[in-house]
Amino acid sequence: MNSMNKIKSYAEEAARNTSIVVRERDVERVLAAIMLSSNFWKIVQLAEEPVPMVAELIQLMARDGLIAIEDNDIKLTQEGEAFCKAERIEALHTHLCPTCKGRTIVLDDSLKRPYEKFLELHQERPEAIRQYDQAYVTPETTFARISLADGRGDIRGRDIIVLGDDDMVALALAITKLPRRVVMLEIDERIVDFQKKKAAELGLSNLEVRRHDLRKPLPEDLLKSFDVFFCDPPETVAALAAFVGRGVATLKGMGGAGYFGLTSSESSFVKWRQLEQVLINKGLVVTDIIRNFNEYVNWNYAEEMLAWKLAPVKVKPVDNWYYSSIFRVEVVEEIPLDNEDLTDSDIYNDSESSTV
Amino acid sequence: MNSMNKIKSYAEEAARNTSIVVRERDVERVLAAIMLSSNFWKIVQLAEEPVPMVAELIQLMARDGLIAIEDNDIKLTQEGEAFCKAERIEALHTHLCPTCKGRTIVLDDSLKRPYEKFLELHQERPEAIRQYDQAYVTPETTFARISLADGRGDIRGRDIIVLGDDDMVALALAITKLPRRVVMLEIDERIVDFQKKKAAELGLSNLEVRRHDLRKPLPEDLLKSFDVFFCDPPETVAALAAFVGRGVATLKGMGGAGYFGLTSSESSFVKWRQLEQVLINKGLVVTDIIRNFNEYVNWNYAEEMLAWKLAPVKVKPVDNWYYSSIFRVEVVEEIPLDNEDLTDSDIYNDSESSTV
Numbered sequence: 156m157n158s159m160n161k162i163k164s165y166a167e168e169a170a171r172n173t174s175i176v177v178r179e180r181d182v183e184r185v186l187a188a189i190m191l192s193s194n195f196w197k198i199v200q201l202a203e204e205p206v207p208m209v210a211e212l213i214q215l216m217a218r219d220g221l222i223a224i225e226d227n228d229i230k231l232t233q234e235g236e237a238f239c240k241a242e243r244i245e246a247l248h249t250h251l252c253p254t255c256k257g258r259t260i261v262l263d264d265s266l267k268r269p270y271e272k273f274l275e276l277h278q279e280r281p282e283a284i285r286q287y288d289q290a291y292v293t294p295e296t297t298f299a300r301i302s303l304a305d306g307r308g309d310i311r312g313r314d315i316i317v318l319g320d321d322d323m324v325a326l327a328l329a330i331t332k333l334p335r336r337v338v339m340l341e342i343d344e345r346i347v348d349f350q351k352k353k354a355a356e357l358g359l360s361n362l363e364v365r366r367h368d369l370r371k372p373l374p375e376d377l378l379k380s381f382d383v384f385f386c387d388p389p390e391t392v393a394a395l396a397a398f399v400g401r402g403v404a405t406l407k408g409m410g411g412a413g414y415f416g417l418t419s420s421e422s423s424f425v426k427w428r429q430l431e432q433v434l435i436n437k438g439l440v441v442t443d444i445i446r447n448f449n450e451y452v453n454w455n456y457a458e459e460m461l462a463w464k465l466a467p468v469k470v471k472p473v474d475n476w477y478y479s480s481i482f483r484v485e486v487v488e489e490i491p492l493d494n495e496d497l498t499d500s501d502i503y504n505d506s507e508s509s510t511v
Numbered sequence: 512m513n514s515m516n517k518i519k520s521y522a523e524e525a526a527r528n529t530s531i532v533v534r535e536r537d538v539e540r541v542l543a544a545i546m547l548s549s550n551f552w553k554i555v556q557l558a559e560e561p562v563p564m565v566a567e568l569i570q571l572m573a574r575d576g577l578i579a580i581e582d583n584d585i586k587l588t589q590e591g592e593a594f595c596k597a598e599r600i601e602a603l604h605t606h607l608c609p610t611c612k613g614r615t616i617v618l619d620d621s622l623k624r625p626y627e628k629f630l631e632l633h634q635e636r637p638e639a640i641r642q643y644d645q646a647y648v649t650p651e652t653t654f655a656r657i658s659l660a661d662g663r664g665d666i667r668g669r670d671i672i673v674l675g676d677d678d679m680v681a682l683a684l685a686i687t688k689l690p691r692r693v694v695m696l697e698i699d700e701r702i703v704d705f706q707k708k709k710a711a712e713l714g715l716s717n718l719e720v721r722r723h724d725l726r727k728p729l730p731e732d733l734l735k736s737f738d739v740f741f742c743d744p745p746e747t748v749a750a751l752a753a754f755v756g757r758g759v760a761t762l763k764g765m766g767g768a769g770y771f772g773l774t775s776s777e778s779s780f781v782k783w784r785q786l787e788q789v790l791i792n793k794g795l796v797v798t799d800i801i802r803n804f805n806e807y808v809n810w811n812y813a814e815e816m817l818a819w820k821l822a823p824v825k826v827k828p829v830d831n832w833y834y835s836s837i838f839r840v841e842v843v844e845e846i847p848l849d850n851e852d853l854t855d856s857d858i859y860n861d862s863e864s865s866t867v
Contacts, residue, residue: 176843180664180766187664243668243691250616250658255608257615259801263606302606308536308543312599335599410536425843428796431787440784444800445615487532487781 162242169211174506176425177208183244185212186231190239190246193228195466196476201247203419203447206509210465217467227470258448260302262295269331270298273323276353280323281345283454288389288503289343290451290477290510291321299448300385300414300481301327307442307483309383309412310334316377316405318369318386318398325385326350329362338377340367370497373401378494381405384413387449387479390421393502396433399484403437404492411486413439416449416479421508438488448481462509477510518598525567530862532781533564539600541568542587546595546602549584551822552832557603559775559803562865566821573823583826614804616658618651625687626654629679632709636679637701639810644745644859645699646807646833646866647677655804656741656770656837657683663798663839665739665768666690672733672761674725674742674754681741682706685718694733696723726853729757734850737761740769743805743835746777749858752789755840759793760848767842769795772805772835777864794844804837818865833866 162179170177181204188201199209213229216222221235251257262270274294283289304310314336317325325339341347347366354362384405388398402413417427434441453472457463518535526533537560544557555565569585572578577591607613618626630650639645660666670692673681681695697703703722710718740761744754758769790797809828813819
């Protein structure tokens with residue numbers, strides 16, 4: 156079998172074993188990532204592919220002697236190196252901007268003071284727990300989101316809703332004092348209490364915090380009331396469709412904007428395309444997709460998640476490895492949306508998810 | 512009439528007069544842009560709205576005394592300022608990264624030498640002419656595209672086709688010597704000759720330059736033969752669909768990638784959404800949208816284009832004002848595409864285009 160066919164056969168075998176669409180290009184990406192790091196979690200980050208796919212491909216190529224797994228390190232063997240050379244698979248050169256790390260925007264002086272205040276509060280925040288599938292972003296990421304949205308005219312004088320707020324976007328927005336109104340909905344009582352308490356301590360009268368399970372219909376008084384929504388939903392097509400749908404339902408209408416994250420670790424590009432179709436169907440245009448904008452802090456329940464079980468080496472991630480791309484959408488057609496109850500539907504799992 | 516209704520009525524009136532969908536948000540964007548610049552072309556750039564819409568809104572608001580046009584400067588009147596204050600419309604804060612200017616990537620040392628070589632050649636390049644609707648990007652932009660694509664694994668060892676190459680992407684790629692093969696198709700004999708001559712002078716054996724009218728079917732030998740395409744098509748839905756379709760037809764299949772630009776100056780977000788639907792229908796996923804990535808050099812035929820006729824002040828642009836966002840797409844479903852002849856169909860004009 157020549158090597159091109161070999162790549163194809165790995166793609167096909169991995170696809171059969173994981174129920175994920177795997178293309179030859181995906182196999183090449185995993186190999187290119189292994190050239191840059193021997194750490195499983197870093198490889199997942201660099202390959203920008205779903206965890207179950209990366210784990211499976213590593214197992215298959217280790218079986219065939221292209222990869223060696225030793226002392227928790229994942230490396231190409233001599234045979235693997237020769238294979239990559241023949242295939243012209245090279246280590247990735249990202250050319251990433253060292254200043255903004257590919258985010259397009261920076262935390263400049265105008266938001267520095269609110270950011271410092273937020274950093275203080277952040278140290279006391281509740282930890283991520285598995286019960287709500289939590290993983291929160293770095294404080295820098297929270298403010299990067301605000302900076303990006305400010306650059307799109309989505310912050311100053313705006314009415315903003317945050318649907319699920321593990322990332323403390325609502326509290327951060329309130330601290331900047333730039334929006335007209337900020338409403339936050341969250342199921343986790345700890346986060347609700349934390350933001351309420353901090354808002355009271357700081358006298359932030361523009362922040363309204365409500366406990367709410369987003370699977371349930373939105374409170375009527377929040378429909379058609381906002382200019383902008385933020386959310387960071389679980390990454391099945393059903394969950395994303397549901398949460399973004401909730402977001403759109405809160406918007407006043409044409410020109411309303413929304414922000415959410417989408418990973419490669421839980422979602423292949425096949426799934427991204429399905430989600431993009433969902434967005435278009437909801438009357439939205441995608442105006443920005445900035446790769447790996449959101450950096451998540453490693454969570455404490457790593458060993459309980461499916462990704463851990465799948466990982467070919469059982470070593471805890473040290474550096475942050477879980478990133479998501481930020482999507483910005485805008486309403487260009489008003490399409491009536493349901494406000495249905497989703498409590499009883501399983502919207503949280505599919506073949507590509509592994510960190511729940 | 513209260514001011515909120517006033518914004519709405521401007522949106523409605525401008526929509527009637529231009530046949531473009533105009534939302535209240537678009538009116539606000541134009542006002543926010545006027546707070547930052549009094550130059551028409553700069554206002555178009557900052558507002559990120561189609562030229563005909565910006566021109567129309569300025570005329571309407573000047574008629575009502577919110578805007579004054581004096582000595583080629585466009586400014587808010589006192590009444591206009593009070594109006595914006597009441598509406599909480601503020602000047603935009605972009606927070607743009609000063610290093611990469613929002614491009615996410617930088618020109619680093621690894622591409623420095625080819626870039627310098629390219630800069631030299633660029634000084635001798637043919638000027639943009641109206642006959643082919645040309646407007647080329649800065650040399651920095653050409654290399655920024657290559658850096659971005661390199662970071663996505665789309666350059667090294669790849670077979671790359673450039674469909675229409677006013678921007679000299681093919682020549683630049685060949686100079687880097689990183690791709691396996693580069694093919695360029697272009698209708699303008701001057702550009703074909705220039706790239707041929709320079710490739711011969713530099714001994715670039717990996718570059719193949721062909722004269723071709725992209726409205727005609729692609730040569731059979733180029734179908735299903737490439738990993739990556741670049742193009743920068745005219746911005747009607749029909750033209751973009753046709754050119755991107757040509758690009759996809761040249762790709763080997765699953766995992767193939769494409770790059771193209773889309774402006775706000777010629778395309779409203781309503782049109783962006785239509786284009787995104789076209790992309791999805793062609794089996795593509797959008798993986799990146801980076802705002803205002805491409806910077807175009809002001810062209811010499813400014814006074815001949817529709818935008819000039821529409822401009823409320825007849826002053827030539829000094830700074831570059833025409834930008835486009837870069838889209839990256841990837842094939843996740845193989846959908847059979849026609850290779851049809853489009854010579855006789857008018858794919859170049861719609862209500863939002865004005866620089867042809």
